[in-house]
Every structure is written in C-alpha cells, then in structure tokens.
Amino acid sequence: MKCGGEAEAIGQSIGFFRVAASDIPLLIEETKARLSGAGRRESYDNILRALVRAGRFFAEDITGIPWTEIDFPEDVAYANNIILTAQSVRNPMINRPIHVVGAGGIGVALAWSLCRAGCSVTVVDADPQKVEHGRREGLTVVGHGTEQASFTLFENWLLPTDALVLLCTKTYNNAAVLAVLPETSRLVPVQNGFDPKLDQRNHAAEGIASFVSECLRDRPVTRITRPGDLHLGARRSVSAAEKNDLAELAHALSPGALFAVQSVDDVRPYKATKLMYNAAISPLAAAAGVDNGELLTDPVAKRLFFGLLRENYTILRHARIPLSKIGPFHPDTVSLILRIPGLPSIMGAFFRPSLRGTYCSMAPDMVTDRTEIDAYNGHLIRLAGGLPCPLNRAAFALVNKIVRDRLIPGRAHLHELEGALKGEPV
Numbered sequence: 001m002k003c004g005g006e007a008e009a010i011g012q013s014i015g016f017f018r019v020a021a022s023d024i025p026l027l028i029e030e031t032k033a034r035l036s037g038a039g040r041r042e043s044y045d046n047i048l049r050a051l052v053r054a055g056r057f058f059a060e061d062i063t064g065i066p067w068t069e070i071d072f073p074e075d076v077a078y079a080n081n082i083i084l085t086a087q088s089v090r091n092p093m094i095n096r097p098i099h100v101v102g103a104g105g106i107g108v109a110l111a112w113s114l115c116r117a118g119c120s121v122t123v124v125d126a127d128p129q130k131v132e133h134g135r136r137e138g139l140t141v142v143g144h145g146t147e148q149a150s151f152t153l154f155e156n157w158l159l160p161t162d163a164l165v166l167l168c169t170k171t172y173n174n175a176a177v178l179a180v181l182p183e184t185s186r187l188v189p190v191q192n193g194f195d196p197k198l199d200q201r202n203h204a205a206e207g208i209a210s211f212v213s214e215c216l217r218d219r220p221v222t223r224i225t226r227p228g229d230l231h232l233g234a235r236r237s238v239s240a241a242e243k244n245d246l247a248e249l250a251h252a253l254s255p256g257a258l259f260a261v262q263s264v265d266d267v268r269p270y271k272a273t274k275l276m277y278n279a280a281i282s283p284l285a286a287a288a289g290v291d292n293g294e295l296l297t298d299p300v301a302k303r304l305f306f307g308l309l310r311e312n313y314t315i316l317r318h319a320r321i322p323l324s325k326i327g328p329f330h331p332d333t334v335s336l337i338l339r340i341p342g343l344p345s346i347m348g349a350f351f352r353p354s355l356r357g358t359y360c361s362m363a364p365d366m367v368t369d370r371t372e373i374d375a376y377n378g379h380l381i382r383l384a385g386g387l388p389c390p391l392n393r394a395a396f397a398l399v400n401k402i403v404r405d406r407l408i409p410g411r412a413h414l415h416e417l418e419g420a421l422k423g424e425p426v
Contacts, residue, residue, distance in 0.1 A: 011059055017048075018148075020056075020137055020146070021136055022137075023051065023056045026054060026056065027047070027051065030047045030050045030051065031047055034046065034047065093114070093117070093119050093164075093248050093251075093252040094117070094118050094119055094120070094252075095120070096119070096120070096163075096164060097120050097122065097162065097163040097164070098114055098119050098122070098163065098164045098165075098166065099121075099122045099123075099124055099157075099159060099160075099163050099164070099165050099166070100114075100121060100122070100123050100149075100166045100168055101124045101125075101165060101166065101169055101177055102124070102125065102168035102169035102173070103123050103124075103125040103127070103130050103131075103134065103151075103168075103215070103220045104168060104169070104170070104222075104361075105212070105213030105214050105222050105361070106168045106190055106209050106213055107166070107168030107169075107190075108139055108140075108141070108213065108215050108220045108221070108222040109141060109209075109224065110166055110168060110190065110230075110253065111123050111139055111149055111166075111220075112139045112140075112141050112144075112256060112258070113252075113253045113255070113258055113259075114252055114253065114256075115139060115147035115148065115149050116147055116255060116256040117252045117254075117255045117256065119252055120150075121149040121150065122150040122152060123139070123149050123150070123151050123152070123220065124151075124154050124157050125151070125153070125154060125220075126153065126154040126173075127218070128153060129219075130217075130218055130220055131151045131152065131153050132151075133218065133219045133220065134149070134151040134219075134220040135151045137219070137220075140219075140220065140221040140222070141222055141224065141258060142221065142222070142223040142224075143223070143224075144256075144258065151220075154176070154177075157180070159180075159181070159182075159185065162186075163185075163186070164186045164188065164245070164249070165185055165187045165188070166188050166189075166190055166207075167188070167189040167198075168189075168190050168191065170191075170361070170365070171192075171195040171198070171372050171375040172370045172371070172372060172374075172375075174191075174195050174197060174198050178197060178198065178201070183201065186245065187201065187203040188203065188204075188206060188207060188232075188246075188249065189206050189207070190206065190207035190208070190209060191206075192208070192209075192274060192275070192278050192361065192375070193275065193278065193372050193375025193376050193379065194271075194275065194379040195375055203235070204235065204236065204239075204242040204245075204246070205232065205233060205234050205235060205238070205242070205246050205267065206232075206233070206235050206267050206271065207230055207231065207233075207267065208230075208231050208267060208270050208271045208274050208326075209228065209229075209230050209231075210228035210229050210230075210231070210274065210326050210327065211224060211226060211228030211229065211259045212224070212225045212226035212228065212358045213225070213258075214358070214359060217364065224259075225357060225359075226354060226355070226358045227259070228260075229259055229260045229261070229262045230253065230259050230260070230261050230262065231262045231267055231270040231326075232246060232249065232250050232253075232261060232263055232264070232267065233246070233263065233264035233265060233266055233267030233268075233270070234246070234265065234266060234267065235266075235267055246263070247263065250263045266322075268322065269321075269322040269323050270324045272316055272321045272322065272323055273323045273325070273326045274326055275312070275316075275376065275379065275380070276309065276312040276313055276316060276323070276331055277326070278376055279308065279312050279376040279380055279392070279395075280308035280309045280312055281295060281305070281360050282361070282362040282372070282373075282376055283308075283362070283373060283376070283377060283395040283396070284301055284304055284305055284308070284395070284414065285359070285360045285362075285363065286360055286363045286365070286366050286371070286399065286409060287366075287395075287398055287399055287402055287417070288301060288409060288411050288414050289363070289366075289408070289409030289410055289411075290411070291355070291356060291358060291359055292355040292356075292358045292359065292360060293353070293355040293357065293358070295355070296348035296349070296351060296352040296355065297352060298411065298414070300411075300414045300415055300418055301411075301414055302348065303418070304391070304417060304418060306338055306344050307391050308391050308392070308395065309334065310335065310338050310339075311389055311390075311391045311392060312392070313331055313334070313335045314387070315383050315384045315387060315389055315392070316331075316380075318383075318384065318387050319383040319384075319385075321383070362399075363409075365403075366399075366402060366409050367406075368403070369403060370403070371403060373395075373400060374396075377392045377395050377396040377399075378396055380392050381393060381396060390421060391421065394417055394420050394421055395417065398413060398416070398417050
C-alpha cells in the first residue's frame with residue numbers, strides 16, 4: 001500500500017468484515033438496490049461505502065501492535081514464528097485464559113479492555129439473555145467500539161486450572177461464585193464494598209475502580225459516564241510470581257484507554273477510601289431515585305450527604321484504617337473541608353457537573369430483593385463497634401425498608417431520614 005502526502009492515520013481494509021445482526025437489514029437493502037438498473041455497474045465497495053456513511057463501520061487502532069498481511073503459505077509461517085511471538089512479548093497475558101465473572105459495568109469494561117489487548121477472555125454471567133446477546137454481538141463500550149469474547153452461563157461455567165479470575169459481580173453474588181471457586185484459584189476481585197466471606201480468602205490482590213461504567217441490564221453494552229482510575233494492588237504480602245502476575249494484568253488492561261491503570265503496593269487504603277464515598281452516595285441517591293449530582297443540589301440530600309461523609313471518615317479513622325487519595329483530595333483534606341462552614345457547598349458546586357447524569361450501582365437494585373447496603377454501610381457499622389454512627393444506621397435501615405416493603409424510591413425518603421435523625425448531629 002502506498003500513501004502520499006500527510007495524514008492523521010493510514011488504514012487498510014483486510015477484505016472481510018464482521019457485520020452486526022442489527023446492521024443486516026441495511027446491508028440487504030443496499031445490496032438489493034444494486035441488483036438491477038444502473039446499480040448493477042457498482043461493486044461491493046459501494047455497498048460498504050453506504051454502510052460507512054450510515055455510521056455502521058468502525059476502525060481498529062493497531063498502532064504499535066505487531067501485524068502482517070497473509071497472502072501465501074510462507075506468510076502463515078512468518079505470522080506464527082515472528083508476529084505471534086512478538087505479541088506474546090508485548091502482552092505476556094495473551095496466552096493465559098482470563099475469566100471475567102459478572103457482565104456489569106465494571107466487568108464489561110475490564111473484559112473489553114483485555115480483548116482489545118488481544119487476551120483470551122471468557123465472560124461469565126448468570127443472565128441467559130445477556131450471555132446470548134454477548135455471543136451474537138460481543139462486548140460494546142459506547143463510543144469505543146465492540147470486541148469479541150467467549151460467553152458462558154454461570155451454571156455451565158468450567159474453570160481452567162491456569163485461568164485468572166476477575167470477580168466483578170455485586171458482593172451479594174459472591175457466595176455462589178466462591179462456592180465453586182477452588183481456594184487455589186488466581187483470583188482478583190474488582191468490587192465496591194466489603195464482603196466478610198471474600199475477605200477470609202487468601203487471594204493476593206484486588207482492584208478498585210473510581211471510574212463509572214453503566215451497563216444495560218440485558219446486554220453487555222456499557223457506557224463510561226465518569227472518567228477515573230483502576231487501582232490494582234496487593235492485599236497481603238505477595239510472592240515475586242504474584243507480583244509479576246499483577247504487573248502483567250495492569251499492562252494488559254492499559255491499551256484499551258477506557259481508564260488509567262494505577263499499580264499500587266497496597267490496594268486496601270484505596271478500597272477504604274472508595275467505601276467512604278460509596279457509603280455516602282449510594283444509600284441516599286438510591287433511596288431518593290436521583291442521579292448522583294442531585295446530592296449536591298437538593299438541600300436535604302446535601303446535608304445528609306455531607307453528614308455521612310463526616311461520619312464515614314470518623315469511623316474509618318476510629319478503626320485505624322489507612323486511607324489514600326482517590327480523586328483530587330485526600331480524605332484528610334475532605335474532612336477538613338467539611339468542617340469549615342460554607343466551604344462544602346462551594347466545593348459541591350465545583351464537583352456537581354461531573355456527577356450529574358451518573359447513577360450509583362445500588363439504584364437498579366432497589367426494585368429487587370437485595371442490595372449491597374450491608375457491604376457498604378453495614379461494614380461501617382461493624383467497624384464502628386461502640387462508636388455512635390446514627391446516620392449509617394438510619395441509612396442502612398431505610399434502604400432495607402424500601403426493598404423489604406417494595407416502596408418506590410423518592411425524595412420523600414430523604415425527608416423521612418432527616419426527620420428520624422432529629423436531635424442527632426448531621
């Protein structure tokens with residue numbers, strides 16, 4: 001291929017394409033239009049051009065990825081001996097099976113990133129509709145394209161002994177997964193909240209995501225609604241081999257560029273900091289049925305939100321839990337801001353735009369029979385011990401009441417919560 005002059009990018013068609021099922025009607029329509037009359041003089045390139053103009057085609061960026069064109073038998077030998085070897089050096093995870101359990105927002109984003117890096121990925125989920133759609137259409141991150149992975153139903157899941165397992169389910173699904181997962185499995189949970197049963201396992205590392213990825217309930221299609229990082233790190237002392245595995249995973253996740261991967265020596269302070277924020281945002285936004293930005297707009301929600309942040313910080317410090325910086329401020333700085341009259345509202349106006357239109361992961365669970373409230377506020381209540389934590393106890397009770405009594409989320413619940421706390425410092 002020759003190209004003269006300047007260009008932002010150079011591409012080449014490889015001669016065959018994958019067409020999504022939803023695009024087949026347009027493909028048929030454009031093909032039929034060229035079966036008679038003047039259209040018969042056009043080639044299949046004109047059909048493809050019509051699909052491109054309709055926005056149905058996407059290009060894959062292969063910058064820096066070893067590749068070759070295969071036309072003759074000797075090209076196959078070159079690809080096997082040179083290109084595949086170069087791929088393995090570039091991404092050591094490429095020949096290792098990776099199983100992502102849970103096709104929610106985080107699971108789809110991680111699986112998509114690993115597929116983009118050329119890894120062998122199997123997505124495991126309990127929803128037959130989501131699995132079937134994934135088999136047909138692949139993994140989609142809106143605005144970034146689609147990647148192909150293997151999909152399997154959880155009930156049919158067979159785990160290879162050498163597989164790396166990324167646990168991306170809600171914490172209330174952990175028991176079912178851990179029941180079939182050998183203790184010797186290479187496990188890396190990437191979850192919000194704290195599950196006592198999971199904490200009892202001896203897995204080496206965990207991840208914690210500060211980006212927001214919102215997935216459709218019936219399809220592995222997600223949208224990154226708030227940028228952020230993925231912190232990967234150890235949760236105990238690790239061997240050299242375990243440390244190398246973690247570094248290779250971080251390296252494999254990076255090329256997708258959906259989020260920044262931050263490798264840290266100890267992930268636990270980051271997970272605790274994320275809990276401080278999640279246990280303030282999730283119960284309030286989920287109970288009120290509003291987006292996260294409303295917590296910095298509605299006066300009652302704002303008072304409760306700031307109160308929960310203060311109480312969560314106090315509990316974590318009381319329990320001597322180390323904290324680390326997620327976002328622009330360290331939790332110590334956030335605590336200081338919350339103690340200065342008027343300053344929280346000023347800072348809230350600054351952060352409100354980045355939260356508007358994003359929803360907490362607990363929101364869709366409010367119409368089901370279970371939430372992660374125990375992994376959030378329940379965990380903080382247990383950490384508090386004898387330390388008073390009225391806001392966490394009230395928020396915990398409110399979310400459970402809404403779910404138990406099948407109430408409709410609404411702002412009135414926040415007024416109820418504030419009323420129940422009369423006489424308590426908020």
